Amino acid sequence: MADAPVLLGMELPDTDVWSERVTVALGQNPGAFTGPGTNTYLIGRGVKRLLLDPGEGRAAYLPVLEAALERAECEGIEAIVLTHAHPDHIGGVRSVRERFGRVPVFKFLHAECDAGYEDLDLQPLADGERIETTGATLRGLHTPGHARDHLCFVLEEERALFSGDNVLGVGTTVIPLGSGDLGAYMASLERLLAEAPRCIYPAHGPKIEDGVGKLREYIAHRNQREAQVRAELERGPRDAMGIVRVLYEAYPATLHPVAAQSVCQHLLKLEREGRVRCDGKDPLEATWRATTEA
Numbered sequence: 001m002a003d004a005p006v007l008l009g010m011e012l013p014d015t016d017v018w019s020e021r022v023t024v025a026l027g028q029n030p031g032a033f034t035g036p037g038t039n040t041y042l043i044g045r046g047v048k049r050l051l052l053d054p055g056e057g058r059a060a061y062l063p064v065l066e067a068a069l070e071r072a073e074c075e076g077i078e079a080i081v082l083t084h085a086h087p088d089h090i091g092g093v094r095s096v097r098e099r100f101g102r103v104p105v106f107k108f109l110h111a112e113c114d115a116g117y118e119d120l121d122l123q124p125l126a127d128g129e130r131i132e133t134t135g136a137t138l139r140g141l142h143t144p145g146h147a148r149d150h151l152c153f154v155l156e157e158e159r160a161l162f163s164g165d166n167v168l169g170v171g172t173t174v175i176p177l178g179s180g181d182l183g184a185y186m187a188s189l190e191r192l193l194a195e196a197p198r199c200i201y202p203a204h205g206p207k208i209e210d211g212v213g214k215l216r217e218y219i220a221h222r223n224q225r226e227a228q229v230r231a232e233l234e235r236g237p238r239d240a241m242g243i244v245r246v247l248y249e250a251y252p253a254t255l256h257p258v259a260a261q262s263v264c265q266h267l268l269k270l271e272r273e274g275r276v277r278c279d280g281k282d283p284l285e286a287t288w289r290a291t292t293e294a
């Protein structure tokens, strides 16, 4: 899920081969928050492959997945692996299993995130744990922030990164108010940077050729926003929309509510760090002020 609408209008082919181990099949679920749709990945070099994130469950996806299997010159799916339980990632599990058999499904288990998917019999994949198939090894990295159950995966043979929704091919990641956590997200980005990935295979948008460069860009972007939010409060107390109207002046007003969520995430992070405070409970409604530095 991405900040609208930078991903709108971008088109990617239904299937593509991004490396000798990675074939991508588009989830057929384009939209404001999914861009061209979810990238679903066939991974490995064997007769059966891992399927990372089977998309949302659109009927048009299964023929595309079949075409991708043919293109990858393989015959089926060994297991499904999930980055997280948002509907555009987990929603396709049932229909893929109906077509390809009841293959195991691995993810980082989280009672709250997994609610409603009890019938999937999800198998645990812990932080640091590996899942192997012929020709490919994925190492899971618990990287919360966008979602509490989020896993990224290092493809060890390529030192490449499957970034899920943490890093996107274009635009920036939404950190939802409530379930998201910007502080955790920033820590996750640093952790991904420490892996020094060569390239990134994102959940939405095209392949990212310079993994380290993109991670640095993402970290710099958030740090810059944080500095802008803090600077705005130094000019006087105001609410989140007051900050949005200044920082997002160049963007259409229809985007301001989404931007307000992002600004609130920065405010909540700064509040936890003792650098701003708030006079109310609802971060969107409250008046925020900078704390005087000692």
Ligand SMILES: [Zn+2]
Pocket (backbone or CB within 6 Å): 001, 084, 086, 146, 147, 165
């Ligand atoms: Zn997501």
